[in-house]
Amino acid sequence: MSERLSRLAAIVRADFLIRLRRPSTAIIFLLLSASAYLWVPAPSTGKCLIQVNGHRALYDSAAIGMATAMLGTIFIGLAGFYVVSNAIRRDVLSRCGYVIASTTMRGSEYLAGKFAGNVVFLTVFMSGFMLASMSMLIVRGEAPLQPLVFITQYLLLVPPVIVFVSALAILFECTPGLRGKFGDVVYFFLWAGSAGAAASLIDRPNPPVWPRYIDFTGLGFSMHQLGDTLHTQSVSIGASSFDASKPTIVFPGLHFEWAWAGPRIVSTLAPILLLVVARLFFHRFDPARLRAAAAATKRTWIGRFNAMAKPLARFVLALIPRGGSGSLLDAARADAVTTVAAFPLAIVGVFGLAIAALASDAHGLLTGVMPLAYAACAIAVADISCREQRAGTSALVFAAPHLRQRFVAWKFLTSMLVAAAFLAVPIVRASILRPDAALPLVVGLAFTCAAATLLGIVSANPKTFIVGFLTFWYVATQDKGATASLDFAGWFGKATPAVIAAYAGLAMLCLAAAAAYHARVLRARW
Amino acid sequence: MLRITDVSKRFRSGNYGVRDLSFEVRGGVLGLLGPNGAGKTTLMQMIATVTKPTAGSIFFRDEDVVAKPDALRRRLGYLPQDFGVYDNLTALEFLNYFAALKGVRSRTKIQETLELVNLHQVANRAVGGFSGGMKQRLGIAQALINDPDLVIVDEPTAGLDPEERVRFRNVLSDIGMGRLVILSTHIVSDVESIATEIAIMREGALVALAPPEELMRRAKGSVWEVVVSSEKFDELRRTLHISSAVRKSSGVQARIVSPFPPVPLATPVEPTLEDAFLFTMRNGEGRNGAATAPTNAAAVA
Numbered sequence: 001m002s003e004r005l006s007r008l009a010a011i012v013r014a015d016f017l018i019r020l021r022r023p024s025t026a027i028i029f030l031l032l033s034a035s036a037y038l039w040v041p042a043p044s045t046g047k048c049l050i051q052v053n054g055h056r057a058l059y060d061s062a063a064i065g066m067a068t069a070m071l072g073t074i075f076i077g078l079a080g081f082y083v084v085s086n087a088i089r090r091d092v093l094s095r096c097g098y099v100i101a102s103t104t105m106r107g108s109e110y111l112a113g114k115f116a117g118n119v120v121f122l123t124v125f126m127s128g129f130m131l132a133s134m135s136m137l138i139v140r141g142e143a144p145l146q147p148l149v150f151i152t153q154y155l156l157l158v159p160p161v162i163v164f165v166s167a168l169a170i171l172f173e174c175t176p177g178l179r180g181k182f183g184d185v186v187y188f189f190l191w192a193g194s195a196g197a198a199a200s201l202i203d204r205p206n207p208p209v210w211p212r213y214i215d216f217t218g219l220g221f222s223m224h225q226l227g228d229t230l231h232t233q234s235v236s237i238g239a240s241s242f243d244a245s246k247p248t249i250v251f252p253g254l255h256f257e258w259a260w261a262g263p264r265i266v267s268t269l270a271p272i273l274l275l276v277v278a279r280l281f282f283h284r285f286d287p288a289r290l291r292a293a294a295a296a297t298k299r300t301w302i303g304r305f306n307a308m309a310k311p312l313a314r315f316v317l318a319l320i321p322r323g324g325s326g327s328l329l330d331a332a333r334a335d336a337v338t339t340v341a342a343f344p345l346a347i348v349g350v351f352g353l354a355i356a357a358l359a360s361d362a363h364g365l366l367t368g369v370m371p372l373a374y375a376a377c378a379i380a381v382a383d384i385s386c387r388e389q390r391a392g393t394s395a396l397v398f399a400a401p402h403l404r405q406r407f408v409a410w411k412f413l414t415s416m417l418v419a420a421a422f423l424a425v426p427i428v429r430a431s432i433l434r435p436d437a438a439l440p441l442v443v444g445l446a447f448t449c450a451a452a453t454l455l456g457i458v459s460a461n462p463k464t465f466i467v468g469f470l471t472f473w474y475v476a477t478q479d480k481g482a483t484a485s486l487d488f489a490g491w492f493g494k495a496t497p498a499v500i501a502a503y504a505g506l507a508m509l510c511l512a513a514a515a516a517y518h519a520r521v522l523r524a525r526w
Numbered sequence: 527m528l529r530i531t532d533v534s535k536r537f538r539s540g541n542y543g544v545r546d547l548s549f550e551v552r553g554g555v556l557g558l559l560g561p562n563g564a565g566k567t568t569l570m571q572m573i574a575t576v577t578k579p580t581a582g583s584i585f586f587r588d589e590d591v592v593a594k595p596d597a598l599r600r601r602l603g604y605l606p607q608d609f610g611v612y613d614n615l616t617a618l619e620f621l622n623y624f625a626a627l628k629g630v631r632s633r634t635k636i637q638e639t640l641e642l643v644n645l646h647q648v649a650n651r652a653v654g655g656f657s658g659g660m661k662q663r664l665g666i667a668q669a670l671i672n673d674p675d676l677v678i679v680d681e682p683t684a685g686l687d688p689e690e691r692v693r694f695r696n697v698l699s700d701i702g703m704g705r706l707v708i709l710s711t712h713i714v715s716d717v718e719s720i721a722t723e724i725a726i727m728r729e730g731a732l733v734a735l736a737p738p739e740e741l742m743r744r745a746k747g748s749v750w751e752v753v754v755s756s757e758k759f760d761e762l763r764r765t766l767h768i769s770s771a772v773r774k775s776s777g778v779q780a781r782i783v784s785p786f787p788p789v790p791l792a793t794p795v796e797p798t799l800e801d802a803f804l805f806t807m808r809n810g811e812g813r814n815g816a817a818t819a820p821t822n823a824a825a826v827a
Contacts, residue, residue: 099604102575295539
């Protein structure tokens with residue numbers, strides 16, 4: 001093996017092992033596998049995996065393979081980015097990057113290694129998910145497992161999105177202004193806005209050919225083949241209602257097609273060009289360039305707005321209790337105020353959401369403003385329960401009254417206070433317009449904060465929650481209330497008392513699990 | 527061995543990290559002393575080819591490091607300040623990773639390096655559970671894995687307990703044979719016993735470059751010891767350079783760096799390197815006013 005290949009292999013191996021051993025990887029894998037379980041419901045529930053003109057598709061390798069491959073594609077596109085978008089940042093923070101910069105390794109070699117590391121990790125992750133999905137055939141299958149048919153579905157759909165996300169993550173990490181939390185938010189809206197764009201162009205009558213070449217998610221390819229083989233547009237995939245009186249059909253699955261060979265290969269390879277752009281911005285750990293990039297970030301429009309909003313932080317800081325009783329609530333209030341003061345632009349967001357809530361009717365408020373407000377709130381509370389671990393200040397807070405033993409309660413309370421800043425006006429307004437909406441909204445909020453607390457404490461990383469929640473949020477908003485169990489905050493008025501109780505129970509379960517984990521950590525390390 | 531000529535590093539903000547710095551050193555351990563913000567780290571980063579100087583030249587064994595950094599990079603070991611590790615890797619995996627990046631394939635070499643820093647018995651433990659000292663030793667292991675001719679270590683003892691500091695010092699002393707080791711610190715005692723040359727920096731400029739004994743010789747006659755009352759000590763502290771102070775039942779025993787007797791009862795004492803550092807910081811000539819007669823080093827500007 002040449003020296004360059006050996007270096008490339010070393011980067012891939014190290015990145016793979018680092019990610020594989022993170023608790024957040026196991027959590028995300030379990031969440032994804034659990035969502036596959038919901039995605040493939042038992043027909044006895046009145047729902048099925050694939051419905052075609054009211055007919056239920058038989059649960060065989062083609063049907064489960066294609067549907068879970070599509071779910072995996074959505075996951076890689078949305079969550080995969082967050083999972084792999086810290087490869088270069090890790091080397092900056094640990095300063096291992098300086099050592100790398102002092103070796104003969106070229107910048108392009110390093111980026112190629114990091115890109116290959118992303119691809120390998122996501123491929124192995126998806127392979128694991130594919131195996132977990134195969135096991136669905138044992139649980140709910142109605143035909144014997146055909147591994148080759150199953151694997152074909154994944155091979156036809158997943159590779160372009162893996163390469164696209166891997167390359168885009170490198171580009172974002174190299175580009176000043178797109179590194180960090182702001183880039184994370186930009187990517188989410190970029191992906192949510194563009195995921196179905198190519199598919200919708202391909203699905204038109206007399207579609208142009210070029211969108212096939214940028215169909216990274218494979219949705220356009222899937223829709224094209226489904227339309228060709230099933231001769232209908234009435235197809236729904238994933239926990240869909242069906243007519244039990246109609247006979248079950250055998251779904252043929254996706255198959256190789258010469259006309260699509262070129263587009264699928266191009267959409268797999270084209271994202272590699274993003275690495276060329278990334279190389280232009282890559283700092284090669286030069287401290288002078290890193291310093292300049294940090295200054296440039298402050299000069300971005302969000303940095304400028306944040307600086308302009310700084311005076312607002314002074315008013316917020318005035319809310320910190322001075323010489324209070326030292327109660328848990330005081331500590332939570334101080335923590336919440338500090339959270340908002342650290343990013344004053346959030347205050348503008350709070351006012352913006354309040355104005356939008358007051359200006360909307362009940363429907364617009366619940367289905368438009370609320371999902372946005374919950375997403376903003378989730379991003380704001382994501383790092384509350386893990387920032388001490390990340391900053392190495394756990395010992396400081398554990399020395400304060402109450403906080404060591406009641407850390408979980410403190411962090412949950414802080415999250416609820418920050419969330420209340422975002423959602424108080426919208427929830428009050430919604431309660432006036434639709435009194436029955438109040439309870440599910442509050443329960444949904446508590447569930448969000450409890451999940452953020454658990455995932456932050458366990459994984460010591462805000463991205464785990466952001467990834468999990470935004471994926472869930474995306475599915476819930478796309479579902480538009482068709483599935484009552486996904487209407488966790490009652491935005492679409494479909495949350496039944498059982499659903500509300502279930503999310504309240506889940507919130508309590510999250511907090512109990514976080515408390516148990518924290519107690520274990522205290523015993524082991526503190 | 528290492529020749530630095532008129533090197534400057536100017537940041538985009540217009541501030542200088544290092545300005546018009548020149549010196550030359552041969553082998554041994556070069557201790558780089560100076561307060562925070564003196565430019566030690568920037569200088570080391572330039573020598574380590576992590577960042578380029580905005581002016582001047584750096585030659586290592588007569589090869590231009592700025593124009594052709596790869597020649598040095600093959601023979602370089604670098605431990606940056608506040609070096610972190612990948613918590614989820616074992617010590618062996620971590621070292622294997624850096625060995626591969628530096629083109630080292632010998633498994634024996636990796637094992638030997640782990641033994642050198644006394645981590646061979648915990649080679650298969652995740653480094654996330656290591657103490658600060660163990661992590662620093664792993665850091666020095668990665669710097670030594672390619673058997674470098676030039677080793678650069680930036681503030682390696684910060685945050686270590688006294689025992690680990692001594693252990694780390696011994697490792698650096700051992701590896702200083704036959705190669706050049708540049709060790710930056712603001713803790714004078716870290717370099718006192720192992721440095722063959724001391725470079726003192728202030729505000730991006732070289733204040734002095736000389737062997738430790740030469741620096742101490744220059745400070746001779748300018749270091750005084752006196753026992754004074756607490757009130758008097760507070761007064762002296764405001765006007766003079768106190769090198770050290772010990773509270774005793776009779777008052778405060780203070781070492782004072784001053785060109786003249788600071789108080790009538792002050793007695794002259796032999797300077798330590800700490801005293802010499804304070805003396806040089808106060809009396810050094812600054813930019814290009816480096817050592818007067820170094821034995822193993824020469825100011826070239």
